[in-house]
Amino acid sequence: MTRKTLKKVSGGLIVLGLLVLLFPFFLFGYSKAMSNALREEAESSYNVENSPENPVQELTAYIISEKDKSSDTGETIPAHEEYQTGLYPEPAPELIVQPKNGEVIGMLTIPNLGINEAILEGTGQKELAKAPGHLPDSVFPGQIGTSIIAAHNSSTFRQLDQLEEGMEFSVTTEQGVFTFSVTGQQILNVNDTLPNMAYPAIALETCYPLDALYLTDKRLFVEASLIKSELKPKQKESLN
Structure with missing residues (x-):
């Protein structure tokens, strides 16, 4: 290999290395720009305010049964109202x-x-390059089971490990506002699965370690359980 060819190869490797190093910064900038536009859309679509018609439901279990039951007064109580x-x-x-x-x-x-x-x-590259994504195979946030929300460790979830037990966060959807309390963290391999809880729960997922500038085979999960729900009036009507 000639000296001229070596220079071209080394120059190409240097450029490639710079691109690899700069990619996380590009991804962060792109994600920031896209998330700002998407946040405005979400805020206008999913704004939920507390009101007498939109009461807060705290520490109330929702029982799903196959048939109606009778109350002490002899009245029939639909399953969704138990x-x-x-x-x-x-x-x-x-x-x-x-x-x-x-x-x-x-x-x-x-x-x-x-x-x-x-x-x-969705949690594909197209979605996660713009904003956090909901894993379609998991339940919707606030439903019974474990909902999974993923985001890149170079953008939204770059400080995810700072969430400690007892800290609260919320998810607002067309169904209402759902507040969760952190119960713990765990690091799993990329192919490992989380259990689907028998109560409303959520897991925030990102690549681990958080400062990695490359693809990893580890994932950090911050797990939390539902502690408060504020259903929109139309959602409460759908239960009746």
Whole structure:
């Protein structure tokens, strides 16, 4: 190999190395620009305010049964109106229409990390380059089971490990506002799965370690459980 060829090869490797180093910064800038536009769309679409018609449901278990039951007064109580206090808040109902990949489905607000971002349906590269994404195979935020929200460690979730047990964050969707409390963290291999809880739960996922400038085979999960739900009036009507 001639000296001229060596110079070309070394020059190409240097350029390639610079591109690899600069890519996270490009991704961060692109994600920031896209998330700002998506946040405005989400804020206008999913703004939920507390009001007498939109009461807060705290520590109220939602019992799903196959048939109606009778109360002590002899009145028939529909299955969806049977509650038991002390377990978990009223969960989100089933969706009537499933969102398509790339659609804005809500807002993720984490005060401790200064995060207030739109959530897209889907966790492909196209979605995660713009904003946090909801894993379609998991339940919708606020429903019974474990909902998974993923984002890049170079953008939205770059400080995800700072979320400690007891810290709260919320997810706002067309169904209402759902507040979660962090229960813990764990690091898993990329092919490992989380259990689908029997109560409303959520897991925030990102690549680990958080400062990695390359693809990794580890994932950090911050797990949380539902502690408060504020269903929109139309959602409460759908249960009756």
